[in-house]
Amino acid sequence: MQTYQAPLRDMRFNLYELHGLDALTALPAFADLNADTIDSVLEEAAKIATEVLLPLNASGDIEGCVAENGVVRTPRGFREAYATFRDGGWASVAGDPDYGGQGLPESVNTLVQEMMCAGNLSFSLYPGLTYGAVKALAAHGSPELRDLYLPKMIEGIWSGTMCLTESHCGTDLGLLRTRAVPEEDGSYRLNGAKIFISAGEHDLTENIVHLVLARLPDAPAGIKGISLFLVPKFLPREDGTPGERNGVACTGIEHKMGLKASATCQIAFDDAKGWLVGAPHKGMQGMFTMMNEERLGVGIQGLGIASVAYQSAAAYAKDRLQGRSLAGARRPDLAADPIIVHPDVRRMLMTMRTSAEGCRAVGLWVSQAVDLSRHAETEAARTAAADFVALMTPVVKALFTDLGFEAASLGIQVYGGHGYIREHGVEQFARDARIAMLYEGTNGIQALDLVGRKMPAHMGRSLRYFFHPVSEFIEANRKDPGVGGMVEHLERAFGALQLATGQIAQSGLKDPEEAGAAATDYLRLLGLVAMGYMFVRSAKVAHAKVSDAGPDAGFYKAKLGSAQFFIDRILPQATALFLAIKSGKQSTMALEDAAF
Amino acid sequence: MKLLVPVKRVVDYNVKVRVKADGSGVETAGVKMSMNPFDEIAVEEAVRLKEKGAATEIVAVSIGVQQCQETLRTALAMGADRAVLVLTEESPEPLAVAKLLRALVDREQPGMVIMGKQAIDDDMNATGQMLAGLLGWAQGTFASKVELSDGVATVTREVDGGLETVALTLPAIITADLRLNEPRYASLPNIMKARKKPLETIAPGDLGVDVTPRLTTLRVAEPPVRQSGVKVGSVAELVAKLRAEAKVI
Ligand SMILES: Cc1cc2nc3c(=O)[nH]c(=O)nc-3n(C[C@H](O)[C@H](O)[C@H](O)COP(=O)(O)OP(=O)(O)OC[C@H]3O[C@@H](n4cnc5c(N)ncnc54)[C@H](O)[C@@H]3O)c2cc1C
Numbered sequence: 001m002q003t004y005q006a007p008l009r010d011m012r013f014n015l016y017e018l019h020g021l022d023a024l025t026a027l028p029a030f031a032d033l034n035a036d037t038i039d040s041v042l043e044e045a046a047k048i049a050t051e052v053l054l055p056l057n058a059s060g061d062i063e064g065c066v067a068e069n070g071v072v073r074t075p076r077g078f079r080e081a082y083a084t085f086r087d088g089g090w091a092s093v094a095g096d097p098d099y100g101g102q103g104l105p106e107s108v109n110t111l112v113q114e115m116m117c118a119g120n121l122s123f124s125l126y127p128g129l130t131y132g133a134v135k136a137l138a139a140h141g142s143p144e145l146r147d148l149y150l151p152k153m154i155e156g157i158w159s160g161t162m163c164l165t166e167s168h169c170g171t172d173l174g175l176l177r178t179r180a181v182p183e184e185d186g187s188y189r190l191n192g193a194k195i196f197i198s199a200g201e202h203d204l205t206e207n208i209v210h211l212v213l214a215r216l217p218d219a220p221a222g223i224k225g226i227s228l229f230l231v232p233k234f235l236p237r238e239d240g241t242p243g244e245r246n247g248v249a250c251t252g253i254e255h256k257m258g259l260k261a262s263a264t265c266q267i268a269f270d271d272a273k274g275w276l277v278g279a280p281h282k283g284m285q286g287m288f289t290m291m292n293e294e295r296l297g298v299g300i301q302g303l304g305i306a307s308v309a310y311q312s313a314a315a316y317a318k319d320r321l322q323g324r325s326l327a328g329a330r331r332p333d334l335a336a337d338p339i340i341v342h343p344d345v346r347r348m349l350m351t352m353r354t355s356a357e358g359c360r361a362v363g364l365w366v367s368q369a370v371d372l373s374r375h376a377e378t379e380a381a382r383t384a385a386a387d388f389v390a391l392m393t394p395v396v397k398a399l400f401t402d403l404g405f406e407a408a409s410l411g412i413q414v415y416g417g418h419g420y421i422r423e424h425g426v427e428q429f430a431r432d433a434r435i436a437m438l439y440e441g442t443n444g445i446q447a448l449d450l451v452g453r454k455m456p457a458h459m460g461r462s463l464r465y466f467f468h469p470v471s472e473f474i475e476a477n478r479k480d481p482g483v484g485g486m487v488e489h490l491e492r493a494f495g496a497l498q499l500a501t502g503q504i505a506q507s508g509l510k511d512p513e514e515a516g517a518a519a520t521d522y523l524r525l526l527g528l529v530a531m532g533y534m535f536v537r538s539a540k541v542a543h544a545k546v547s548d549a550g551p552d553a554g555f556y557k558a559k560l561g562s563a564q565f566f567i568d569r570i571l572p573q574a575t576a577l578f579l580a581i582k583s584g585k586q587s588t589m590a591l592e593d594a595a596f
Numbered sequence: 597m598k599l600l601v602p603v604k605r606v607v608d609y610n611v612k613v614r615v616k617a618d619g620s621g622v623e624t625a626g627v628k629m630s631m632n633p634f635d636e637i638a639v640e641e642a643v644r645l646k647e648k649g650a651a652t653e654i655v656a657v658s659i660g661v662q663q664c665q666e667t668l669r670t671a672l673a674m675g676a677d678r679a680v681l682v683l684t685e686e687s688p689e690p691l692a693v694a695k696l697l698r699a700l701v702d703r704e705q706p707g708m709v710i711m712g713k714q715a716i717d718d719d720m721n722a723t724g725q726m727l728a729g730l731l732g733w734a735q736g737t738f739a740s741k742v743e744l745s746d747g748v749a750t751v752t753r754e755v756d757g758g759l760e761t762v763a764l765t766l767p768a769i770i771t772a773d774l775r776l777n778e779p780r781y782a783s784l785p786n787i788m789k790a791r792k793k794p795l796e797t798i799a800p801g802d803l804g805v806d807v808t809p810r811l812t813t814l815r816v817a818e819p820p821v822r823q824s825g826v827k828v829g830s831v832a833e834l835v836a837k838l839r840a841e842a843k844v845i
Binding site for chain 1: 623
């Protein structure tokens with residue numbers, strides 16, 4: 001059964017005890033913020049996720065979206081759920097207060113998003129894409145566009161999309177063909193066909209605002225000739241209400257593996273009226289603003305799925321009776337023991353659990369840096385935080401979504417054959433989770449972004465924002481009576497990461513294929529070290545509190561248990577990854593193409 | 597018209613309640629606490645009356661420990677205007693609660709008190725009735741519908757035999773049943789605004805009420821585990837067993 005209760009205690013641990021609110025409340029933007037307010041926000045968000053969204057998750061999967069004559073209907077209950085979501089202000093948790101947003105920190109928003117994704121991944125895409133479009137528009141749109149569109153998008157009355165993909169052009173956006181021609185009145189006329197456009201058409205909002213990549217007539221070839229346009233479904237009237245229908249049409253929706261309640265649309269632009277966002281030919285900059293936000297958001301999708309898959313599996317494992325404990329019957333009163341007694345089932349549950357907890361901790365680390373990059377008082381502090389976020393964005397995207405899918409797959413395994421049967425609802429998690437490894441740049445592309453762009457950026461400066469705190473922590477805690485043992489393991493993994501970094505920097509410089517062949521393993525290696533660092537720090541906090549935590553002792557004990565499992569059983573993968581990277585590209589590239 | 601809405605902090609309805617090891621009560625430490633669901637319905641009803649223009653101000657009241665502030669904040673986020681916490685470490689019995697509320701009614705002079713029909717922790721179902729008795733006010737308990745006009749509240753009550761409609765001359769006490777309404781989710785902007793709404797803390801002594809318990813709890817225990825049943829082969833066997841073993845016929 002799809003089982004979910006928002007892990008509010010762990011969220012509060014991460015927010016207040018591991019990362020701490022001080023860094024945020026020290027910023028003028030959040031001076032008023034306090035834990036009580038955040039708690040109320042998280043609790044209410046948890047209700048929306050579990051009482052409004054989760055009940056529509058399985059039904060939405062079965063019904064899917066329906067497209068007829070260019071009109072797309074979302075599954076039963078989605079319109080009402082969206083109204084509840086929007087009226088509650090959940091579409092704009094971290095939105096700009098100047099445009100009606102709630103102005104809460106990204107770190108709080110990240111937790112809210114995690115709950116929404118756990119409750120209903122398909123649903124989360126509709127507001128999720130709007131949020132990305134808002135960020136791109138806020139950063140690059142003209143004041144007129146911002147004033148006209150942002151308030152309605154932040155409120156969630158209008159939604160947003162990002163239109164990049166065409167049938168011949170996915171990863172390689174330089175191939176893009178959609179054209180835009182300037183008009184007398186300063187607007188543009190767009191023609192072309194996009195595919196795979198999430199939320200491209202639906203019945204949840206009164207207008208849909210497409211952000212479209214297209215080429216101007218004088219555009220240079222390739223990726224340097226792409227501009228960003230805003231193309232609304234309905235052209236706004238003077239008073240801002242939706243008016244005449246624009247030349248944008250949904251020509252069909254995709255039938256896909258999962259994520260069925262999210263409409264994935266083919267969109268035709270037929271003399272559609274649009275407006276330029278940002279400078280001509282600089283569209284990729286605008287789109288990257290959006291994509292970076294979205295990539296962090298997609299990472300959180302993986303985390304949400306890991307969390308709900310874990311809870312669903314844990315509930316089943318306590319209930320399902322099969323076999324006897326190897327250590328002697330634990331429930332002689334029953335026909336068999338619950339499967340949670342079996343070490344192999346434990347392995348699966350602990351792996352899922354530590355994926356969720358570890359990603360949550362890393363995710364908050366990064367989202368707190370997002371807050372600093374926006375609101376820190378000095379330019380230097382903002383830049384440092386932004387560099388760290390840039391470095392970690394591909395890691396959050398690819399690591400979290402890989403682990404999310406792995407957790408969903410383990411979840412099926414815990415259920416045995418019943419996991420494969422639709423009625424239990426857990427195979428849906430795997431089908432839904434799978435997309436997150438693909439869109440917003442496949443995870444392979446994330447890894448290339450990490451080694452090709454983020455690692456060498458500013459002569460490796462960004463990487464130092466990761467390496468320095470980890471090595472300082474190791475130095476300071478090697479002899480720590482509580483976590484010294486864990487630190488030793490972390491140090492070994494960190495050593496592997498440093499060696500791998502050196503190797504890629506050297507060989508990749510001479511031969512980019514070397515970096516390309518190492519990229520995915522390297523991303524996982526860095527991700528594991530990031531999670532390990534978070535776990536050891538968490539263990540340190542928990543260790544200090546566990547003995548006189550009263551009723552909370554159980555939480556801290558479990559946190560120590562999670563950390564120990566991750567350090568003992570998952571982190572050693574770092575060494576293997578390093579050895580794989582060290583062997584170089586040779587064996588990967590050896591076969592002739594014809595041999596495949 | 598002013599409305600007074602008492603709200604109680606109770607163990608969340610999702611939590612599986614456990615008896616404390618020493619049998620002195622149920623475990624509340626480290627357990628998720630929330631507003632009593634019937635009180636949520638009462639708050640919702642008050643907010644709807646205000647939205648309709650039938651009420652001008654909603655005062656939420658809670659009696660209990662410091663953390664009841666959170667329960668009051670929830671009421672404020674749903675739409676109450678201000679809140680009063682009667683701070684006490686005791687867990688007051690219905691009569692003491694009713695006396696405290698009477699004192700608050702004297703102070704606030706509301707036109708109606710809307711409250712939950714019972715709290716899901718001990719299911720007493722007594723406070724509303726006691727308060728009505730102490731004040732000498734009309735009462736409409738187990739309300740599933742409330743309509744106001746010209747100083748009269750028409751209340752549809754859920755009674756064992758079906759529905760009963762009573763007309764109450766205000767001021768009156770109304771206690772909410774499950775079907776009265778479906779409480780809203782607090783919106784994010786209202787959660788933020790609730791932090792800035794006034795919340796006053798007073799002591800039971802300020803209201804001249806002694807909350808010392810009059811009852812002594814001897815022991816709290818889990819209900820006995822249900823024994824597994826047996827399948828009977830025939831009606832005759834069933835009747836025989838009912839007579840010989842269960843001794844009920
Ligand atoms: C459900 C769904 C929703 C989507 N939503 C949107 C949306 O809202 N807006 C939008 O614009 N798009 C959307 N997409 C499109 C998605 O972003 C693309 O599918 C994705 O970027 C990959 O492009 P592609 O499918 O053309 O794969 P390809 O680019 O053909 O890639 C195929 C494989 O080759 C690898 N590869 C390609 N180039 C390289 C390279 N240079 N180096 C190494 N490996 C490489 C890839 O990693 C991948 O494994 C969506 C897709 C789906 C399925």
